Amino acid sequence: MELTLLESCLLGSLIFCFLIQLYFSLFVHLKLAFFPVEPIPETATAPLSVIICARNEADNLREYLPAVMNQNYPDFEVVVVNDRSWDGTRQVLEEFAKAYKHLKIVTITEGEKFIAGKKFAVTMGIKAASNDWLVFTDADCVPASANWLLGMQQSEIPKTEIVLGYSPYLKKRGVLNALIRFETFFTAVNYLSYAIKGMPYMGVGRNMAYKKTLFFKNKGFAAHMHIPSGDDDLFVNANAHVHNTEIRINKESQVWSEPNTSFGAYLRQKKRHFGAGKLYKGKHKFILSSQIIFQFLFYAFFAALLFFKATLYLALGIFLLSIIIRCFIYPRILKRLNYSDLRWWFPILDILLFIFLVFNGILSIFVKKVKWK
Structure with a gap:
């Protein structure tokens, strides 16, 4: 079935966002999954x-x-x-x-x-x-x-x-x-x-x-x-x-x-962190923003492609492939970082977290005042 120009652009954009997502998962986060954990030293070196x-x-x-x-x-x-x-x-x-x-x-x-x-x-x-x-x-x-x-x-x-x-x-x-x-x-x-x-x-x-x-x-x-x-x-x-x-x-x-x-206390805490993040070095802000932006676009392009019959199954296939690959990486790290119980909820929590990050980012634009305690 031949795709229209719009369908081709949306599908190409979804694939590009998927590849960016794979970069962060396979070439950045996967390093932590296999990072050697050093044993606790038996002696102290300094006060x-x-x-x-x-x-x-x-x-x-x-x-x-x-x-x-x-x-x-x-x-x-x-x-x-x-x-x-x-x-x-x-x-x-x-x-x-x-x-x-x-x-x-x-x-x-x-x-x-x-x-x-x-x-x-x-x-x-x-x-x-x-x-x-x-x-x-x-x-x-x-x-x-x-x-x-x-x-x-x-x-x-x-x-x-x-x-x-x-x-x-x-x-x-x-x-x-x-x-x-x-x-x-x-x-x-x-x-x-x-x-x-x-x-x-x-x-x-x-x-x-x-x-x-x-x-x-x-x-x-x-x-x-x-x-x-x-x-x-x-x-x-x-x-x-x-x-x-x-x-x-x-x-x-x-x-x-x-x-x-x-939830209110949690939002205030994340607002403080969001405010500090604005002063990160430029390259760090670019990397962190790119992760969120391309993840947002991945979901947006996926949702858009569901409305086109010609791209429905292709979009579903790319989305499922993304979930499968990430399910091989992050549950392993969840176990390593003492969150084993969250492994089975990974796909759902991944989507909920993304929605929360977008919501918190929008909220931070309008709520300026923050304090420690």
Whole structure:
């Protein structure tokens, strides 16, 4: 059956988007599926400081801080920055300080001159740290094992200044939780895969590490202090490169995090991340935008071709081939990144995630104001 010019253009466009999609899947993300996972070292190489910023986190600190304080690491301190809390965080930290001598508390009071957002608190924590190697996490996070710090410790390679870890969200009931975990998975697949490829562009503050000297040598957050978010990804985007960055994905070196439980809170969180992404380097913005745009066009051209009898089966065949290929790649990575239960829902979650990303991108155009907490 001969195709019309419109049908030919739509079909050609669908095939082109399919090939772009294959590039990201086969030549970028597949690297993570076969990346060798290094075992946890048995010994520590150097002292380190853990930095945690807390704003009204009394309950989370009470539940999760012991797992950080009791790490199987011979020489470390934990610096907790109490950022203007009023929920009893100070009292909780003072009780912990009686039991743990390696806990250091930094308090930011409401009357102090400060810059809004988390970056001021992070900077104060870094200044208070006694050691050069800094490991970062959040108050609502819990290490996957007592060997977390052994896995995130300073590399034996002298050039390494940044280590990108991984932080999955805890499993809860409901579709929202599945979507949150799946979106976190794809974010991790992207930044870990590109780091392997030699193009690190972001990290997640729930589990990452870098040198104090690197922070001050590059003037910390000075270039983007006016942005409320970005204490993790913007810092990595500005300072990471192929020679100074490693990734750690051993299951013992991961950090589990509490997910948002409401759609509104999740939207606000993604809005903060979207705002920071605008300041990424041009090549990184191009790559990330291309992924979303070509995925959108793939679905758009597929939907359009369904209305033409001559291209119906061709379009369905290309769409199914895309799903089959991706189902051979991403479920393997889902298992590696502690999301095995999502493997069976991959095709559905993939479409839901795409719809959410488009919705969030449109919403971000109209909603400008964001804050940390």
